[in-house]
Amino acid sequence: MKKNLRISDTEWELMRVVWAQSPATAAEIIAMLTARDPTWHPKTARTLLARLVGKKALGYQPQGRAYAYTPLVSEADCVAAASESFVERVFGGSLRPMLVHLVEQQKLTPQELDELRALLAKKSPAAPKPPRKRPAP
Amino acid sequence: MKKNLRISDTEWELMRVVWAQSPATAAEIIAMLTARDPTWHPKTARTLLARLVGKKALGYQPQGRAYAYTPLVSEADCVAAASESFVERVFGGSLRPMLVHLVEQQKLTPQELDELRALLAKKSPAAPKPPRKRPAP
DNA sequence: ACGGATAGACCACAAACGTAGTCATGCGGA
DNA sequence: TCCGCATGACTACGTTTGTGGTCTATCCGT
Incomplete structure (x- = not known):
């Protein structure tokens, strides 16, 4: 509900590991962070954890002598x-150019492209003017 | 080439109007900004223009007594x-979940969906296992 | 029981950001 | 010619962000 919630670049990394595995203690979180990026300094991570708590993005319960x-x-x-x-900022709120850009510029594997196609096929079962359609087998 | 270029949220709005119409004087830029968002303060815009010049994101030539x-x-x-x-931060570098999210969550018009489908069709002319295909009429 | 490792609390600090004000100056109209 | 207004130059300042350090209580092993 709260959109007043502003998560910075670096904080996102923290959040992603917590989302991936929660509850998690600071030590666990730091371990997961440094695992993929050794440049993470433990103190930095702790500061960010505290900030995220301050922002009400994270909560914690005492677990042993640490927090989870x-x-x-x-x-x-x-x-x-x-x-x-993001779309608002970079594409002026227009989603389509963004998708076009992503599909065109970024490298998607053929497999991913197929998934996307499947997704789109499901998304709009009845396109305005489908060239043809066939009931599912 | 320079990826050291960091354009902040607000600066993006400036850049977008300059990209849309350049060269443009500060007055013109401010006019375009306030046109779509009256809360823009001219002084703020000028400061940001200066910062963008400092960042080498914008250049200028004297035009009359102003800069273009x-x-x-x-x-x-x-x-x-x-x-x-963005994908790095929010989706951990994985593009597919992001596209899925965008297609699923955001509202794309059926027309836009069609465009996307067309885009995807062109993108990978030879899908691994197309269910069927038919030459265009 | 004691000493070192640890966790969290609190502190520091520079850079970037958002937002805007003051200053000096030159152009253009009265 | 003189004034004011627009323009760029410079300044201000509180907040957020990134990055880490210090201090203190504590738990664990020896």
Whole structure:
């Protein structure tokens, strides 16, 4: 609900690991972070955890002598908010040019392209003027 | 080439109007900005223009007693960079979930969906296992 | 029981951001 | 010619972000 929630670039990485596995203690989170990116400094991570708690993006319960953190905001909500603000900023709110750009510029594997096609096929069962259509087997 | 170029949220709005119409004087840019968003303060816009010049994102030539600004970086490059950093941040670098999200969550008109489908069809002329295919009429 | 490793609390600090004000100056109209 | 207004130059300032350090209580092993 709260869109006043502003998650910065670096904070996103924290959130993603917590979303992936929660609850998680700071040590666990730091371990997961440094696993994929050794440049993470533990202190930095802890500061960010504290900030995310301050922002009400994370909550925590004491677990032993440490804290176990849990997300207070859903990943889906944040992804949606971030996506919206991104298209707004970069593409002026117009989604189509963005998709065109992504499909054109980024490299998608043929497999991913197929998945996308399938997705689109499902998405609009009745296109305005489909060249042809056939009932599913 | 320079990826050290960091364009902030607000700066993007400036850049987009300059990309849309360049060269443009500060007054023109401000006019275009306030046209779509009256909350823009002229002074703020001027500060951002100066910052963008400092960042080498914009250049300028004296035009009369004012400056005419022109982009020094292409919109395509910036869009690509922003897109990449966005997927990286929000989707952990994985493009497919992002497209899925966008197609699923955002509202695309049926027409846009068709365009996308067409785009995808062109993109991979030879799909691994097309259910069927038929030559165009 | 004691000393070192640890967790969280609190602090620091520069750079970037968002937002806007002041200053000096030159052009253009009265 | 003189004034004011628009313009760029410079300044201000609180907030956010990225990056880490210090301090203190504590738990665990020896």
